[in-house]
Amino acid sequence: MAFENPSRDRIKELLQQxxxxxxxxxxxxxxxxxxxxxxAMQAKGYxxxxxxxxxxxxxxxxxxxxLTDIEEPVDIVNVFRRSEDTVSVAKDALAMKIKPAVFWLQLGIANDEAAALAAGAGIEVIMxxxxxVEDSILLPKK
Known part of the structure; x- marks a missing residue:
């Protein structure tokens, strides 16, 4: 089955949390x-x-x-790496002391293996x- 991003409503919920x-x-x-x-995300309060x-x-x-050096809770792991490098990033996300809720690959980045690893561990995936852009559209006044 082909990967499908969560609905816009779900992405909004995730960003709100x-x-x-x-x-x-x-x-x-x-x-x-x-x-x-x-x-820009920092300026919005994240x-x-x-x-x-x-x-x-x-x-x-x-x-x-x-990622494995971070000891505090992280809600989203946002990835700015080449698609072929994201499997190792997904493995690092799974090895974090506190697993993130979301594994997010930025615009232009997608990797089905990385997505399957994260999703298999119960982490939501956005690619x-x-x-x-999503935050600006879905939460313009956060």
């Missing part, structure tokens, strides 16, 4: 899409936890080398969608 987003591949360069999207092994801090938050 979200406080903390771990962003894998969050660049510390302001001209990168990952930085701009995360900065806590952003950067996952970038090459940066100490991004957007004023401590950066982690891996090939921009979290900032």
């Amino acid at each position: 979200t406080k903390t987003i771990a962003v894998v591949g969050l660049s510390d360069k302001p001209d990168r899409t990952s930085y701009m999207v995360s900065q 806590r952003i936890i950067p996952v970038n092994p090459n940066a100490d801090t991004v957007l004023g938050e401590k950066s982690y080398a891996s 090939d969608r921009c979290i900032k």
Whole structure:
């Protein structure tokens, strides 16, 4: 059966329940899409936890080398990595001390194996969608 993203209503519910987003591949360069999207989400009140092994801090938050280094609860793992790199990210999400509720692959990123791993562990999966766009449409006044 082909993958299908949750309904818009369900995505809205998930975003309404979200406080903390771990962003894998969050660049510390302001001209990168990952930085701009995360900065906008942070401005809307979401806590952003950067996952970038090459940066100490991004957007004023401590950066982690891996998802498995994060010890606090994360609602969404938002991924800015190549599609072929997302299986290892999904495995890291499953190995977190507290599993996230959502595994979100950004616009242009999809991997059925990564989705199956996350979904098999009870984590909701969203692929090939921009979290900032979805949030702006579904929760314009959060």
